Amino acid sequence: MTNRKLSYILLSLKGLIRRKSFWLCLLLIPVFVFFINVKSAEDRGTLYIGLSYDDGNETAEKIAGRLVGKVDLIHFYRFGDEDPREAILSGRADAVWIFDADIDKGMRDFLSDPRKSEPFISVYEREGVISLLLSHELVYEAIYPAISRTLYYNFVKEHIAAKIGLSDGDIAATYDENSHPGSLVRVENVSGESSAEGRADYLTLPLKGLLSLTVLLCGLAGAMHYRSDVEEGKYDYLSVRKRLFPAYVTVLPAVFLCEAAVLITLIASGQVKNYGAEALSALVYVFSVTSVSVLFAVAVPSFKALSAIVPMFMLASTVISPIFFYFSSLAPLPQLLPTFYYLNSLSLYGFLYAVVLTVLTLIVDRVRAALA
Numbered sequence: 001m002t003n004r005k006l007s008y009i010l011l012s013l014k015g016l017i018r019r020k021s022f023w024l025c026l027l028l029i030p031v032f033v034f035f036i037n038v039k040s041a042e043d044r045g046t047l048y049i050g051l052s053y054d055d056g057n058e059t060a061e062k063i064a065g066r067l068v069g070k071v072d073l074i075h076f077y078r079f080g081d082e083d084p085r086e087a088i089l090s091g092r093a094d095a096v097w098i099f100d101a102d103i104d105k106g107m108r109d110f111l112s113d114p115r116k117s118e119p120f121i122s123v124y125e126r127e128g129v130i131s132l133l134l135s136h137e138l139v140y141e142a143i144y145p146a147i148s149r150t151l152y153y154n155f156v157k158e159h160i161a162a163k164i165g166l167s168d169g170d171i172a173a174t175y176d177e178n179s180h181p182g183s184l185v186r187v188e189n190v191s192g193e194s195s196a197e198g199r200a201d202y203l204t205l206p207l208k209g210l211l212s213l214t215v216l217l218c219g220l221a222g223a224m225h226y227r228s229d230v231e232e233g234k235y236d237y238l239s240v241r242k243r244l245f246p247a248y249v250t251v252l253p254a255v256f257l258c259e260a261a262v263l264i265t266l267i268a269s270g271q272v273k274n275y276g277a278e279a280l281s282a283l284v285y286v287f288s289v290t291s292v293s294v295l296f297a298v299a300v301p302s303f304k305a306l307s308a309i310v311p312m313f314m315l316a317s318t319v320i321s322p323i324f325f326y327f328s329s330l331a332p333l334p335q336l337l338p339t340f341y342y343l344n345s346l347s348l349y350g351f352l353y354a355v356v357l358t359v360l361t362l363i364v365d366r367v368r369a370a371l372a
Helices: 002-015 020-041 058-065 084-089 104-114 132-159 168-178 203-229 241-268 273-301 303-320 338-345 349-371
Strands: 046-050 074-078 095-099 121-125
Touching: 020 203, 020 241, 046 058, 046 084, 046 132, 058 095, 058 104, 058 132, 074 132, 084 095, 084 121, 095 132, 104 132, 132 168, 203 241, 203 273, 203 303, 203 338, 241 273, 273 303, 273 338
Parallel strands: 046 074, 046 095
Antiparallel strands: 095 121
């Protein structure tokens, strides 16, 4: 490496370090992660669903007991005596589930003849909230043990109780003695890790996805800085082919320092399980973000055009990348984004190693071409 190139690298780093906006961006990363961790530890959710039932309604109390007080994205709580419509309209609740006073009879009637039975739960909910559909499944899951108990009661009462002289209390006691609450389904990711081992998965993946967008934004900001220098004539003495080096030197430090801040923050906050895989993913992501940013820097003809493209590209990365949702209908568009490979490499280690092998092959090919 010539002294001129070394001097240019040092000058680029010095210029980056002097920028207050860059340091502010780096400092906001741990603040953001700290805020997310604090909020995730609170007994609050993104949706508030009230459960209304009368005192002494044992079945409704058992159903509510499986939901109320749990720390989750959906916060269930005991609803008071206020009007449910007023609570929803005022924003104090997103939905209210009202359990019938004689819910046991309602379930027995439903199991005997669903067509003639009356509803034993009334629901009031806000319109247009897709995530409320998830709350339906959670409440159904909590109701299932009561339905199972009633189904058992009906069967034993009709076919067995009279023959051996079982009372209602005997039927209930036998059911309770032989009932073993537990999960019927065990959910694991493709790496063999159980998702039930930590609730942090609800926030970890979106958190890492959002932080990966921050790293991408730093890379694109470096690309805009390089394009601004080009238009100011700082690289007029270089041919177009030789301008690739200053483009990389301008973008790479910003991406590397930002990713380093992200990785250190995630480790310090306990969000990292496999340090080696995480560090390897970070290095691959630095390479991919730098390459994409340099591509924009040298391919887009003007600073104004790049300024218009960057917000659209960031918006597309937010929507298309598998941060909150994965839209299979949009494939293979997500594979054009560096965030896709970073987020998938965190759970698919075989995928990570394949990406690393590809990157190393590209580097070796570039080195061979330079030495030829």
